[in-house]
Each structure stands twice: as structure tokens, then as C-alpha cells.
Amino acid sequence: MxxxxxxxxxxxxxxxxxxxxxxxxxxxxxxxxxxxxxxxxxxxxxxxxxxxPGGETELVQVRAAAFQPAFFQPNEYRTLRQLTGIILGESADAAIVHEIDEWIDLTISEAASVRAAARALSPLHRTLAIHFYGAEQVRHLEEFDAQRVVREGLAWLDTEAHHAGGFTELDSEEQMALVHRISDAKSDNAGARLFTYLKERVVDGFYTSRAGLDELGYRGNAFYASPPGCEHLYG
Amino acid sequence: MAGKTYDVIVVGSGASGGWVAKELTEKGIEVLMLEAGPPRVPTRDFTEHIWPYQLKYRGFGNQKKLLSDQPVQRLCYACDDYSHQFFVNDSEHPYTFPAGKPFMWIRGRQVGGKTFCWARVSYRYSDFEFKGASHDGYGQDWPISYKDLEPYYDRVESYIGVSGSYEGLEQLPDSRFLPPMRLSCGELVAKEIVEKKFGWKLIVDRSANLTVPLNGRPACHYCDECQRGCFTASYFNSPSVTLPAAARTGRFHLVSDAVVSHLIMNSEGRADGVAYIDRTTRDTREARGKIVVLAASALESTRILLNSRSRNFPNGVGNAHGVLGHYLMDHTTLEDGGGTMPALQSSVREPVGRPCGYIIPKYVNTVGPHKNKNFLRGYYFAGDGRQELYGHAASTPGLGREWRDKVRSRIPYSFSVYAQGECLPRYDNYVTLDREKKDAWGIPALHIHASYGENELAMAKAMRDHLGEIMDALKLEDRTPPRDELNIFGKNIHECGTARMGNDPKTSVLNAYNQVHGVKNVFVTDGACFVTQGCWEPTLTIMAISVRAADYIADEYRKGNI
Structure with missing residues (x-):
């Protein structure tokens, strides 16, 4: 790399x-x-x-101590890391998995207050949002409960893995088989809802990482001596 | 500055105010500029090469803060994780509108105003705009023609730098261009098809980005994140281009964080200066000047005039005939059309970073055979062709390395197209002072009353049909149809009018030199002065008009006429 x-x-x-x-x-x-x-x-x-310092840009802060999830319980966070690892084909302990999951924990921990802020919009501001995004998206922001989707989904996984004592106790083949059942909208249950939500977050997290951008071969945010344009079709 | 009377007070430091200050100070005139917002510091406030993984929210924004502090501004694409600092806090800057007439007012209050975040698109207007009424009988002509403004376009372009291609179109006059940027692969494909099938040109956009070095500013390095600030000053903004030129004269005085509330009028009906409030301490202050130029953005300049009420000016300055505040315009757009070009799906990444797209200039109701009698005036098309970055990843099925390989190696090629049209100036689209609501400094807020009329709706139908024909001709797949409705009024951030120019004081607020009818020493040089706005972005014309007004002010001041 x-x-x-x-x-x-x-x-x-x-x-x-x-x-x-x-x-x-x-x-x-x-x-x-x-x-x-x-x-x-x-x-x-x-x-x-x-x-x-003194500006309004919110940067990633260097942490002095070990990461403590704000939303996830320790066992839930282990499950999250394993799921992220399965989606990306990485070990649950890989640095990239930690990077993404710390951001997912931040996103989900703040989801309730974001929803509250959306519900607190003044009537005029809500009117603007509806005309801008459409009523369906505005309702989604006001009603979609990410914390519930995640919590119910993780509980569903543990129920399915009850025989082994929970999802994290399954061996990797069993984990993979279970994830296959809920991936790509193959079913409509709490597990599938979790997976759909989580895959979108992992996509956002991974492809905004250095490793993800490199893997895409992203050639933007760069320094070019002349304007980028078509390189091969017409020369 | 206490007690001092300046030659000229300029209110606002954006595209218009910057040019007025530059021209006047270079002609030996002493200028005090008042800016409502704070100064921006590049090393603290610019984020152009920050990567998403360096940000706490990875580029997706602190949504709770955006919803709470910037519920309006967040709707602008540029008010995001990287650039929200360039937009106002909505709770400090309220405005109102009737429930059925939503209006989106995007504002940037800082030294440089909205020039930090403008999209840099730069077009000359033609006499299809300036003499539109003579052309089709609707509304009023401007009191100036293309010939009047042409030398000022030349001056502005030569100084700020506008890249583009010479096309010889009567309806979109060529600028003094720097070399054009280049079309992308998909745009080259589209160019062939569109030119053959419709007979329309498809060209790379005209943009105030430097494609070669100019006046000590290096060429653009194509990082494509202009709205985050530009360390190399390679696109036009006032803090790095016009304001430094003014400062170098030694005759330029800048007071930031000075929120102007109203003009101070004397018994002879002239302005003695302006009253302002310190943004941070809330102290009220006055500044004295022999001439006042309002360049605070269209709606803000009009708000200051409306709020300048006294015995002699009961409805505000420039409002003797009830025209002030009326004839508000913003462009109408039908957005979101597009799809993919399957033939250009690839596993090889193209470079990205060109800070503009393509356009298909206006062909309807202008030169040439293409007429549509269902509406007056016309529209143009714009968009861009580019590879998806990772927009296809979540919907790509699969897991693990195999899934990532698919995402990496099957890159969809997206092509977007939208239409932007002219909004007719109508008396019924107006702003007034809100009876109750005040901003954080106690200044009456604006009530904005604006909606589209029959002409815009008839034009929208033609836009939709044309967009469909273009998308058919390009054989786009996975299509997104254009939206059902026109964009929210104000969304294009091209709000113009409300203090329009004209020869008749009964039907206009300003004369042909941006001077308020009947108040010789007050001028308005920003977009408020527009009579019509065509379908073209207004900023280049705002700048040319500002230079012309500054020339006039300097001449008249020297002659003792003001």
C-alpha cells in the first residue's frame, strides 16, 4: 500500500x-x-x-486512551467488528475495521439526537426540507431509528446463534452462512434490516478511507498541471 | 475612523463590493468597506485538501449541528462537512415566507461574501437579455445595452481570468477567454450525438478558474474542491483578487463584523453615512461618507434600503413609488436528469478534478429556427459526464474481497443533464420587512414572497420534453428522470432584482448608473439592480456593472456632481 x-x-x-x-x-x-x-x-x-485551531472544522481527534464505544455494548461491538470484517473480507482485528467501526459507533450514538433535531425543525424549515428532498426522505430522517435497527438486528443474530451462545461464538463458516442468509435483501427480518443498514455504513466508511480510495484508484483531490479530461477516447 | 468622513462607504465585500473598492481606490478615492461577517483565515478555515478520513464525520457532516444551526444553509450542496463555515447561522439570520411559497435564501457573511463558494460559472449577457422587452414585448428593457457593458466585461475578465472556448454565439457572447478546460469521455460522446441530432453545440463550461497563470496567481491545480477555499487563489474570489488590489493603494479601510442596519439620511435627502452594529459586541456605531454604495447582495441591499425609514423616506430610501423590493427573480431549474453510459463502463480510473461541467447553450426563442410559442424566453442545459466513485458499491451484491473487486473493476459511467431557465420579472414576486421577526442584531427580517408563474411552468414542460429527448438520443440506462417540479425559488442562489435599474423613476429604483433615483449619493451595484436575468448565471454581469458604476462615481465625484 x-x-x-x-x-x-x-x-x-x-x-x-x-x-x-x-x-x-x-x-x-x-x-x-x-x-x-x-x-x-x-x-x-x-x-x-x-x-x-479556532476554526469550525471538526477533525478526527487523536485519542490518548483505548477506544470505548459510545453506543455499543462490548459484546455488540465484537459482533459489529466481525460483521464489518465479513463485508470487507478483512480480519475483525484489522486496523481498517477499527477505523470504520469507530465512526459507525459515532454515527449510531448520535442518531437519536439527529432525529430529534430533524423533528424540531420549525414549520418553515420543514416546508423547505420537504420541497428540497421530498416528503419521503424528510419522514425517513424523522422516523428511521438506526439504534433500534442495530440493536434488534444484533439480537436477531444472537438468537439465531443461540445454540453456540451467540454470534461471536460461531465459527467463521457458520458466521458466514448466517450472514449470507441476510445479505443482499434476501429476506425481510431484523437481521436483514441490520445488514442493509450496516453495508451502507461500511461502504461509506471504507471508501472514504485512504485504503478504500487507493483501492478505487481515485484520482481526484490531486495536483494536475493541465485540466483533466478524456484521456483515451479521442486523445 | 471615529469622526472621519470617507469619500465612499462600500457595504459588502463580495463580487460587487470588491470591484467597486478596487476601481475607486485605484482612482485615488478613499474607501471604507463595511462587511457584516468576520475575516476568514486560509490556514484555519480552508479545507481544500483535507481527506474525508481526517474529518470526525468523514465528510458526511455533523447532521445534528447542521439541522439545528443551518437548517436552510445545509440545503446548499456546498454547505457540508468541509465548508459549512462559509455559510451563515440561520437562527441569527431569520427570514419568513408564506407557507405555500417556499424560498431558500443561501447567505455567506464574511470578508469575501459568497465568492468563496460560488460555482464560478461566468457568462456575458447579450441584448437578448438587456433588450428582452424590445424583442418579445414583455416587461422592460434595461437602460443599458450590450455595447455599454462590453468594455467592462473585457476589463473584469482580463483581471479575474475566465476560461472557455470561443464559439461566436450571438445569444452567449464570447468572453476574453483563457484556454478552455477539456470535456470528459462521456461528454465527447454526447457532443457528437447532440450536435448531429439537434444541431446544438455542447461545450465545456466557462469558468472563473485560471487555466494559465494570471496577474501573479498560479494556474488551477484541479483539485476540484473550490468551495472549500483556494490557497493558490486560482479561481476568482474577492479576498485574494480584488480586495488586495484595493488594499495596495493605501486608500482602503476595511471594518469586518459590521452589520449595517440602515442609511443615515440628512434633511436634504442625502445620505450622511450608515448605521451599523458590531456583530460580536452588539454596540451600535455610525460611519460617515460622502457617497454610500450598497453591495451587500441583492436581498440584503434592498433590506437596508427598506429599513432606512424616516420622515422624508417613510417607506425606505428609493421607494417613493413602491417599486423597491419588487421584481425578484431566481433561475428555474429542472434537475436530476441522467443515467449511465454502458459503453463507457470501465475498470480503469479516469482522472477527476475539472472544476466545471459542460453546457448546451440556449437555442430556444433566440437566434435560429428553434421557437416555442408556449412561453417567452428560454433555457440552457448543463451537467457533466464522469465515472462513479463508489455510488454503485452498496447495490453491488456480494461480500468480501470478491465484492470489492467488482466495485473496483466495474465502474459505471454517469451522465447528468439539467435545464436552467429564465424567470420573468413580476411585480408579484417581492420582499418586504417582516412586521415582527428581527435578526440577532434587532434588524427587521425580510418577508419573501415569491413563486413561479405560468411562463415558468410552461417552460418547465418544454424543458422536461427536451431533457427526455436528449436522454433518449444518448441511450442512457439506469435513468433518473428529471424532477417533476421546478427547484425551490432561491435554490440557484442567483437571486436578482428588487431594486431594478430603469430610466423611469416611477417603475424603477436605480438609474442607468446604479444611482438611486432622487438620492444622488446612494448607489446599489449588486444583483438587486437587474431588470431581467436571462437564463445565465449573473455574477460576471454583476462585476461588469459594478466597475461601470464605479467609473461613473469616480467621474462625478471629481466633477463635484455628487
């Missing part, structure tokens, strides 16, 4: 890297809010796009 630096170097066509100083914007002569073009932008991007 290439690093982001190698990847950017490749798309940048070997452009020379400058060290990012963070203060090259020639802003000193101007009143606050005005700026001149950065000469050092590639270096800035390669340095991981450092962001000065």
Missing part, C-alpha cells in the same frame, strides 16, 4: 516539494481576511493539510 505522500507525488507528476511553512500567504500587508496566493501549497497538502 502506498503512502499518501507517494500517492500525491505520483499524481503531482514529480513536482518539487517545498517545506510547508504555513505563513507564506503574503497576508501580512493586508487587513485580516485578505490573502495572496500560496507558493507552498503542495507542501502544505502533503504535510496532511494542518489546520490552525
Amino acid at each position: 502506498q503512502t499518501r505522500r507517494q500517492w500525491l507525488m505520483r499524481v503531482a507528476g514529480g513536482a518539487v516539494l517545498a517545506g510547508w511553512s504555513g505563513v507564506d500567504l503574503a497576508a501580512a500587508e493586508f487587513p485580516p481576511g485578505l490573502y495572496g496566493p500560496s507558493r507552498d501549497h503542495l507542501g502544505h497538502a502533503l504535510a496532511g493539510h494542518p489546520v490552525e
Whole structure:
């Protein structure tokens, strides 16, 4: 797996890297809010796009202690990791599975307050949302209970795996067989509803990861010397 | 600045205000600019090369915060996890509308205004817009023609940089272009078919992105995330292009976080300056100037005029005949048409990053044989052709590595097309001051009353038919039909009108030089002055008009006429 630096170097066509100083914007002569073009932008991007404190951008925070799920119980979280691993074809302990599942835990832990915020929209703002998204989507945001779907789905899995003492106690072949039963909308039960929801989250989590973007061969958010366009059809 | 009387006060620091300040200061005039929002700091507020996995919400946004703080702004595609900081907090900036007439008011209050997030599309208007009434009998002509504005288009384009291709179309005059960007594979396929079947051109869009270096600004590096800020200043925004030019003169004074509430009018019916409120401390202040230029965005400038009520101006400044606030326009769009091009499904990734799409210029009711008598004026088409990133992943069946391989190696090719049309100026589309609602600074909020009329609905039908014909001709699969209804009024963020120009003070607010009829030292240079807006994005025309007005202001000021 290439690093982001190698990847950017490749798309940048070997452009020379400058060290990012963070203060090259020639802003000193101007009143606050005005700026001149950065000469050092590639270096800035390669340095991981450092962001000065005080802004409104919410970045991933480096954790000092081990991760504690906010929504999932420890046994539920083990099941989640195994399911994510099965969807991606990765070990449940793989770093990418941890990365995605920590974000899924955040998403689901906040789902109830997001729903409450959707329900608290003023009548005028709700009217706008309906005209913008359509009534069905607005109702979905107000009513879809992700926490319930997840909890009921996990309980369904444990019931199905009751003979072994729960989903996490099944061997990998048995787990796979059970997941096959609920994948790709083959049935309509709590397990299938969980799977449909979870696959969408894993897709969103994985393909926004470095590994996922690399796997797609994504060639955007890059540095090009000339405008990208059709490369092969008409030359 | 206490006690000082400036030559000119400019309210608003966006596309219009930036140009007015640049032109006036370069002509030796001292300008005080008041901006309602805070300054943005690139190293703190720009996010253009941040990756989704660096964000707490991986690009999907803090939905609870967006719903609570920005229930309107979040509807704009650019108000997302990366760029919400460039949009206002809706609870501080309320407005109202009748329940059956939804209006989406997207606002950016900061040094630079909405130029951080604008989509950079840049078109010249033609006399099909300026002289539309002469052409088909509806409404009013502008008091200016294409010839009046042409030299100002030249000046603006030469300074900001607009990329595009020379096409020689009468209905969409060529700019002074930088080299054009390139079409994608799907767009090249579509170009052949559309030109052969309909006789219409399909061209890469005209965009205020630098395809070559210009005036000390490097060329675009095609990261495709313009709305997140641009460290290299490779697209036009006022804080990196026009405002620095003004600042270099030494005659430019900027006060940010200054929320202007109204004009201060004297007994002779002239403005002595403006009253404003400090955004953070809520202290009320005054600024004195010999001339006031409102460039606060169409609806905000009109709100300031409406709120400038006194004994001599009981209904606000510029409102002696009840025209102020009326003839609000925004483009109508029929969106979401598209599908896939199966022949272009591939396992090889194309580069992405071009910051614009394609367009098919307006052909209906203009030059050429294509006339439709069911409606006046017309529309153009736009969209883009590109590979899916991972939109197909969730619906791709399977599990594990095998599933991932399918996602990676069967990349669907998507082609989108929508129509954008002209909204006729109608008296019945208007804004007033809300009787009760006030913003966070105690300034009366706007009540916005706007809906589409018969002409827009008849045009929508033709748009839908045409979109279907295009999608048929391209043999798109997995189709999404265009929406049933036109977009919400305001969604295009091209709101214009409400203080329109004209020669007759009874039917217009401003004269041909953006000067308020009867109030010599007050000007409005933003989109509020528009008489019609065609189907074309207004910002380039706003900038050209602003330069023309600034020229006039400088001349008249020197001559002692203002």
C-alpha cells in the first residue's frame, strides 16, 4: 500500500516539494481576511493539510486512551467488528475495521439526537426540507431509528446463534452462512434490516478511507498541471 | 475612523463590493468597506485538501449541528462537512415566507461574501437579455445595452481570468477567454450525438478558474474542491483578487463584523453615512461618507434600503413609488436528469478534478429556427459526464474481497443533464420587512414572497420534453428522470432584482448608473439592480456593472456632481 505522500507525488507528476511553512500567504500587508496566493501549497497538502485551531472544522481527534464505544455494548461491538470484517473480507482485528467501526459507533450514538433535531425543525424549515428532498426522505430522517435497527438486528443474530451462545461464538463458516442468509435483501427480518443498514455504513466508511480510495484508484483531490479530461477516447 | 468622513462607504465585500473598492481606490478615492461577517483565515478555515478520513464525520457532516444551526444553509450542496463555515447561522439570520411559497435564501457573511463558494460559472449577457422587452414585448428593457457593458466585461475578465472556448454565439457572447478546460469521455460522446441530432453545440463550461497563470496567481491545480477555499487563489474570489488590489493603494479601510442596519439620511435627502452594529459586541456605531454604495447582495441591499425609514423616506430610501423590493427573480431549474453510459463502463480510473461541467447553450426563442410559442424566453442545459466513485458499491451484491473487486473493476459511467431557465420579472414576486421577526442584531427580517408563474411552468414542460429527448438520443440506462417540479425559488442562489435599474423613476429604483433615483449619493451595484436575468448565471454581469458604476462615481465625484 502506498503512502499518501507517494500517492500525491505520483499524481503531482514529480513536482518539487517545498517545506510547508504555513505563513507564506503574503497576508501580512493586508487587513485580516485578505490573502495572496500560496507558493507552498503542495507542501502544505502533503504535510496532511494542518489546520490552525479556532476554526469550525471538526477533525478526527487523536485519542490518548483505548477506544470505548459510545453506543455499543462490548459484546455488540465484537459482533459489529466481525460483521464489518465479513463485508470487507478483512480480519475483525484489522486496523481498517477499527477505523470504520469507530465512526459507525459515532454515527449510531448520535442518531437519536439527529432525529430529534430533524423533528424540531420549525414549520418553515420543514416546508423547505420537504420541497428540497421530498416528503419521503424528510419522514425517513424523522422516523428511521438506526439504534433500534442495530440493536434488534444484533439480537436477531444472537438468537439465531443461540445454540453456540451467540454470534461471536460461531465459527467463521457458520458466521458466514448466517450472514449470507441476510445479505443482499434476501429476506425481510431484523437481521436483514441490520445488514442493509450496516453495508451502507461500511461502504461509506471504507471508501472514504485512504485504503478504500487507493483501492478505487481515485484520482481526484490531486495536483494536475493541465485540466483533466478524456484521456483515451479521442486523445 | 471615529469622526472621519470617507469619500465612499462600500457595504459588502463580495463580487460587487470588491470591484467597486478596487476601481475607486485605484482612482485615488478613499474607501471604507463595511462587511457584516468576520475575516476568514486560509490556514484555519480552508479545507481544500483535507481527506474525508481526517474529518470526525468523514465528510458526511455533523447532521445534528447542521439541522439545528443551518437548517436552510445545509440545503446548499456546498454547505457540508468541509465548508459549512462559509455559510451563515440561520437562527441569527431569520427570514419568513408564506407557507405555500417556499424560498431558500443561501447567505455567506464574511470578508469575501459568497465568492468563496460560488460555482464560478461566468457568462456575458447579450441584448437578448438587456433588450428582452424590445424583442418579445414583455416587461422592460434595461437602460443599458450590450455595447455599454462590453468594455467592462473585457476589463473584469482580463483581471479575474475566465476560461472557455470561443464559439461566436450571438445569444452567449464570447468572453476574453483563457484556454478552455477539456470535456470528459462521456461528454465527447454526447457532443457528437447532440450536435448531429439537434444541431446544438455542447461545450465545456466557462469558468472563473485560471487555466494559465494570471496577474501573479498560479494556474488551477484541479483539485476540484473550490468551495472549500483556494490557497493558490486560482479561481476568482474577492479576498485574494480584488480586495488586495484595493488594499495596495493605501486608500482602503476595511471594518469586518459590521452589520449595517440602515442609511443615515440628512434633511436634504442625502445620505450622511450608515448605521451599523458590531456583530460580536452588539454596540451600535455610525460611519460617515460622502457617497454610500450598497453591495451587500441583492436581498440584503434592498433590506437596508427598506429599513432606512424616516420622515422624508417613510417607506425606505428609493421607494417613493413602491417599486423597491419588487421584481425578484431566481433561475428555474429542472434537475436530476441522467443515467449511465454502458459503453463507457470501465475498470480503469479516469482522472477527476475539472472544476466545471459542460453546457448546451440556449437555442430556444433566440437566434435560429428553434421557437416555442408556449412561453417567452428560454433555457440552457448543463451537467457533466464522469465515472462513479463508489455510488454503485452498496447495490453491488456480494461480500468480501470478491465484492470489492467488482466495485473496483466495474465502474459505471454517469451522465447528468439539467435545464436552467429564465424567470420573468413580476411585480408579484417581492420582499418586504417582516412586521415582527428581527435578526440577532434587532434588524427587521425580510418577508419573501415569491413563486413561479405560468411562463415558468410552461417552460418547465418544454424543458422536461427536451431533457427526455436528449436522454433518449444518448441511450442512457439506469435513468433518473428529471424532477417533476421546478427547484425551490432561491435554490440557484442567483437571486436578482428588487431594486431594478430603469430610466423611469416611477417603475424603477436605480438609474442607468446604479444611482438611486432622487438620492444622488446612494448607489446599489449588486444583483438587486437587474431588470431581467436571462437564463445565465449573473455574477460576471454583476462585476461588469459594478466597475461601470464605479467609473461613473469616480467621474462625478471629481466633477463635484455628487
